[in-house]
Amino acid sequence: MRQGVGVEITPLAPSFKLTKKRGFVYDSKNNLQMRGLIVLLLSKAAGPSHASSDLLPQDMISGIYPSQRNLAEITELIHTAFLVHRGIVNLKEWTDSDGPLKDMEFGNKMAVLSGDFLLANACTGLAELNDTKVVELISSAIGDLVQGIYYESSCSAEESLCEGVDVASWEDQTFLSHGALLAKSCQAAMQLAKHDRDAQRQAYLYGKHLSLGHKLNSDLQPFVKSRLGEMTLFSLSAAPVVFHRQIIGNERWHQQLEEARTLRNQLDYTKLLAAVKSEKGVSSAVDLCRYHSNRALEAIQAFPSSEARSALENIASAVTKF
Template sequence: MWDLQISMQVANYKALYLHKHCSQRSLAEITEMIHTAHLIHKGVVNLSPTVFDGTTLQDMEFGNKIAILSGDYLLANACTGLAALRNTKVVELISTAISDFMEAEFIGDRDNQGNPIPNETITMQDWNEKNFLAAGSLMAKSCQATLLLAGHSEAMQKKGFEFGKEIALAWQVYSDLQPFTDLYRHPPGTAIDLTSAPVILHLLHDHSLLDYVTAAGNSMENCDFKKIHQLIMSGNAVEEAKQLCQSHAQAALNVVQDTFEPSDACTALENIINALKIY
């Protein structure tokens, strides 16, 4: 999805020189590599001898090493590709996006396994900040860098940044909603992110859920996720999250329609955005 969106945005400018097209395509591939490396690194498991037996612990340690090495390999290739673009501003933009990944991992509370958990002061502003750093920053800055490589004005680059940010946040809310809208793939009782948009929106109206999570102690493995699912489904949080998804998607759509001339590329972008507005 990530490189597709960036490539499509690039396609909107047919009059660009061929070498610029090549640079933008390379940037899209670099962005995808960085995103994939981040996902692989997030797959590293916090190991504890009290949780895993000896054989399982060895297997998990081996898996962690492979995840770290694989992610590092992709990041190394991405850095080489960035240097080949020979544009220091683009390197700066993408480098700060990688830095934002790291910063996002230190926002909020976590249990003893590293899973994010809510606290009594959590708000949707916290959700916005964390998810922009964790997902929106790379998309936004990649879109901005795409237009920079094409030689467009700073005002146009800001529009690209805004588009990337809004569509990334829309996608994140859409993903957060899946445990509550796609019960076939996510049956009640499946572990969920306790700092996802629907959970936070529910906590703003019902603190009993926070009391329950707090009572579970330092491990979310002690939580009854089926009960949590029922609590959230009983309120308005899911509908509010759907409206939030619509809001971010509409903001991204407005950028496309207000900034670019009608074209096949714009239509493709609009189709991607509208797929997030099915709620």
């Protein structure tokens, strides 16, 4: 595999086999294992703990303990498992023109089984780390993912459920589905190296704010990259839309939705895009993205200066580039 800045990312060797599963996170051009990479970089940036008596520096490889490498793989497996589960299709919305129903039923079964298989392997590796606090942290992150994805699915199925969501609620719900796994994995990496609570807290904050900044960057892409008049699809629960709805109020938002509906009762996203861009929803989301980037940069300053820390600083700064 490719090498990161200041850290050699080599294949790990826990008792469960991971080689074939890497195809889920590698597209032959780019390494998509960003969560595992961040866990490795943070582990290297923090280094060994002075309070540790049972962990020896000579056990480290490229400045990273084997248990931290295994944790990075486990984090990626959990993320991939949930990506596979998200590929399940709602068959209630399936029509004959979409293709054979039996094929989609089979595909759904394979998605469930494949995701469960990856998640089971991740849990097996998690138990082999022999650290109850790490098990508790990652288990709670899995619970957060389930809760966050359930909310996302409910919100997409019933638009009315999203009406009362303000920016603070959006951040809380987004953290569950997009930030909890990375934040708690970063904290768990510090726990495995026996770092104190302060170091664990700063690692947690870095993962949390980096995840939220990345999600904001992703939500902003259709609004900052597209031009007015271009047909661009975006989620009605995206951060700029949430800001826009909060600024103009629900009554005016529903009016804009009705004005954007076509004769076939479908939404004209070009009109909605123009409406959101006409107010301060986009600029407010950009400001929030920069806020989370700055908070991540503040958190990483708690660790000694090194190439690994510089790489983490560059990653945190990159989320504000559109």
